[in-house]
Amino acid sequence: MEQDLILEIGTEEIPAGFLNQALTDLKDIAVRELRAKDIAFKEARSFGTPRRLTLHITGVLDKQPDKTVESLGPPKRIAYDREGNPTKAAIGFAKSQGVSPGELVLLKNDKGEFAGARKRVKGEKTVKLLESILPGVILSIPFRKSMRWGVVEIDFVRPIRWLLALFGGKTVPFSIGDIKTAKLSYGHRFLSPRQFRVSGWDDYTSGLESRFVVLDQDKRKSLIRKQTQKLAAEVGGHLEEDEELLETVTNLVEYPVVLVGSFEEEYLSLPKEVLISVMKHHQKYFPLYADGGERLLPNFIFVSGTKVKDPRLVIEGNERVIRARFNDAKFFYDEDTKTPLSEKKEALKGMVYLSELGNYHDKTRRIAKLASLLGKKLDFEQESRRNLVRAAELAKADLATQMVFEFPELEGTMGKYYARASGEDDTVGIAIEEHYMPRTRDGAIPSTDVGSVLSICDKADNISACFTRGLIPTGASDPYALRRQAIGIINIILDWEYRLSLKEIFENGLELIQHQIEAGNKRAKKFSSPEEALNLITDFVKERYRNILTAEGFPADVVDAVLSCGCDDLLDTKRKIQALVEFMNMPDFDSLAIAFKRVVNIVEGAQNQGASKELMSEQSELSLYESYCAVKADVQKIADDGDYPQILSLMKGLKKPIDAFFDNVLVMEKDEVLRTNRLALLWGIRELFFTVANFSKIST
Secondary structure, X not given: OEEEEEEXXXXXXXXXXXXHHHHHHHHHHHHHHHHHOOOOOOEEEEEEEOOEEEEEEEEEEOEOOOXXXXXXXXXXXXXXXXXXXXXXXXXXXXXXXXXXXXXXXXXXXXXXXXXXXXXXXXXXXXHHHHHHHHHHHHHHOOOOOOXXXXXXXXXXXXXXXXEEEEEOOEEOOOEEOOEEEEOEEEOOOOOOOOEEEOOOHHHHHHHHHHOOOOOOHXXXXXXXXXXXXXXXXXXXXEOOOOHHHHHHHHOOOOOOEXXXXXXXXXXXXXXXXXXXXXXXXXXXXXXXXXXXXXXXXXXXXXXXXXXXXXXXXXXXXXXXXXXHHHHHHHHHHHHHOXXXXXXXXXHHHHOEOOOOOOEHHHHHHHHHHHHHHHHHHOOOOHHHHXXXXXXXXXXXXXXXXHHHHHOHHHOOHHHHHHHHHOOOOHHHXXXXXXXXXXXXXXXXXXXXXXXXXXXXXXXXXXXXXXXXXXXXOOOOOOOOOHHHHHHHHHHHHHHHOOOOOHHHHHHHHHHHHHXXXXXXXXXXXXXXXXXXXXXXXXXXXXXXXXXXXXXXXXXXXXXXXXXXXXXOOHHHHHHHHHHHHHHOOOOOHHHHHHHHHHHHHHHOOOOOOXXXXXXXXXXXXXXXXXXXXXXXXXXXXXXXXXXXXXXXXXXXXXXXXXXXXXXXXXXXXXXXXXXXXXXXXXXXXXXXXXXXXOHHHOOO
């Protein structure tokens, strides 16, 4: 018979950011445990509010299926004598299995025949199994942070206050700490706090709904979305799409009541990012925008979790809170703008960047020098280079302002506004804001050249500094978001089509850090050589690039074939991959790849000493040498243009001479001089092909 399973874990308020993952984990763990116990069911769903995690599984069979269990005993030659009678080994095995020797059967596997026992095992009742399964499910839910309370020896995200566990309408008896399961649940903490009895899913959900609890998180989200849009239209504004904020407020309330408040228009003189930050990040309010989205309205929408007789009282309370926050922000802004942004650089000397790597003032000097180098490398005009260096010098100055101290999420953004207020070129201000971009893995990249290069410099310095200190990401940990920053560098270079050398970027970054360390008589992490640190960093960035390329749909073997031959110029590397993918569609590609693999395999371990034509006597040998020299000369002429389709087409001309060479010439000649010369010729061909890719890594 099929039954429903209902599990509700009643708790103190769970943090909004924990709820969604907890519901996913609750369902996944429960499903895994039921399947492990061979308990069939139809559908599993999880629901939650700040005060409860609920699991509903339908169509659960009330018992495990009966099954036949086979147990292997001793091999046939040991279990039976020559007459076929059971030996002591077989008799002992039969006794251990609770069967008579005559009931033993012969079982076969890939190792031969064995004496075995075949028993029919009746399935256990599901309710009995649930008594042990459900406590384990609850306590297996992983949380970023857990806590203990009272004298209970368990960990959970918040104290557990009640447990409801029903199977087929009957309580599944178990306890967690000092809380025992019962047929009871609770409504809204303030609007309907009394307990109510539950016998099934329908009266559970209807009981919650009548007691001001919207259990389904998707339904709560939909209600909030509709009400916020309705109120926005009523005050003549509109909302920007913000799923993250919507998700957060959905997980903050059990019963959403959406209200609109207002504030004085004088606060609109502040940078809108400040107002938005206060509303969204600190108060979890929805800002309202005028038509076009550029201008804020003096209104906000918020979600209350309690229904009251006079909503105006709740609105006025929230208006007082936001007014106080805006007053603080206005004070910070007025105080910060009393002095130019450039004067705040001195305060950076008192702000530690990384232990043993100085302060933010030191970091600013490093990225300014690196920015100057990259500006020259990219042939920036003089004015752009001047703005780039100036933006680098001021990039971290807003960290010393009161506004950013109070609202750290505004770093860079306030630097832009304070740069403008200080009379700096607008290009400088925009670059200060953009140098933190992209702020997420898939975030927008800087929109200006100056901002893009400054972002590369800042991220390169962060990566170099952390690697120097041994703060290298592991599989489970990346506290300084170095992977995201490496991806940011890659995306900026590709989007802006910068011809930059990864080696030069990080070589200069590491050199600037090393000079600072030596000047301060400090010690950094010891590497066996400067090249070791550089190689670690470039390999780290290359691995991120590999992931990006494969995610874009390029075949993994092609990506590896190109990257294995070098990955210094990211743009050039991608062009090689694109050309090679197109080239692989040609009908004779496979035969060319096979010819190249023969070259690679035979020269493995040989030394590249340069081939001499004077030592060549075979016609096929001379023909290959002349073809190779001609192709190499043509490739060198167009190499700087990056015309890899043409380069690959030229290389294709070597296929027939290579085949003829292997058919007619003995490479591993006994004469050492001839053998070495022939290997040198093949080595040169290998190196020529390696200007594009290692074809031996491509699946053919």
